Amino acid sequence: AQSVTQLDSQVPVFEEAPVELRCNYSSSVSVYLFWYVQYPNQGLQLLLKYLSGSTLVKGINGFEAEFNKSQTSFHLRKPSVHISDTAEYFCAVRMGGSEKLVFGKGTKLTVNP
Amino acid sequence: NAGVTQTPKFRVLKTGQSMTLLCAQDMNHEYMYWYRQDPGMGLRLIHYSVGEGTTAKGEVPDGYNVSRLKKQNFLLGLESAAPSQTSVYFCASSQGGEQFFGPGTRLTVL
Numbered sequence: 001a002q003s004v005t006q007l008d009s010q011v012p013v014f015e016e017a018p019v020e021l022r023c024n025y026s027s028s029v030s031v032y033l034f035w036y037v038q039y040p041n042q043g044l045q046l047l048l049k050y051l052s053g054s055t056l057v058k059g060i061n062g063f064e065a066e067f068n069k070s071q072t073s074f075h076l077r078k079p080s081v082h083i084s085d086t087a088e089y090f091c092a093v094r095m096g097g098s099e100k101l102v103f104g105k106g107t108k109l110t111v112n113p
Numbered sequence: 114n115a116g117v118t119q120t121p122k123f124r125v126l127k128t129g130q131s132m133t134l135l136c137a138q139d140m141n142h143e144y145m146y147w148y149r150q151d152p153g154m155g156l157r158l159i160h161y162s163v164g165e166g167t168t169a170k171g172e173v174p175d176g177y178n179v180s181r182l183k184k185q186n187f188l189l190g191l192e193s194a195a196p197s198q199t200s201v202y203f204c205a206s207s208q209g210g211e212q213f214f215g216p217g218t219r220l221t222v223l
Binding site: 032034036042043044045046049051090094099100105106 | 208212
């Protein structure tokens with residue numbers, strides 16, 4: 001069965017610092033990978049996705065992620081965070097041929113002034 | 114386009130009461146999903162539907178029922194609510210990969 005591991009449940013950083021949120025998945029078949037962001041008291045919105053092609057994917061709000069097949073990872077990065085990036089971030093994987101997503105347990109990013 | 118909408122936004126129930134959560138989407142998507150979100154647990158799939166008239170169990174289906182009588186609507190029912198069902202419920206729809214989420218329903222069972 002597929003599983004998604006987000007290694008850090010909470011990540012505190014200072015404004016303008018770089019951040020990396022880690023995501024590893026387990027699957028022996030081709031996968032599609034997603035990062036969603038959830039701002040307080042809101043639903044989830046798509047940050048970026050990897051379906052095929054270039055392993056470096058750019059998303060909204062200056063975020064990017066790199067698909068590493070050999071390490072089964074899809075880490076999310078931003079070179080300089082803002083207070084407004086404070087939110088919970090979810091990594092998700094979809095196995096080829098299925099529409100269902102399997103989510104990680106989330107990482108709460110807190111950006112401090 | 115409204116995208117995915119959910120009603121109600123908030124609800125408080127007493128143990129044993131029943132209720133139905135409504136999800137509607139205007140994107141003509143075939144697939145729809147119901148998730149629950151609990152602190153530290155991420156999103157867990159309750160039930161899903163791959164098209165009008167079809168439903169299937171997800172990861173945590175016990176205590177819930179669903180119906181998809183119309184393509185644009187996906188209903189989640191609780192026949193006899195329990196405190197363990199206190200959660201935030203999200204509906205989503207998809208076609209071709211990306212899932213689009215509603216704003217959520219916060220349910221408290223006393």
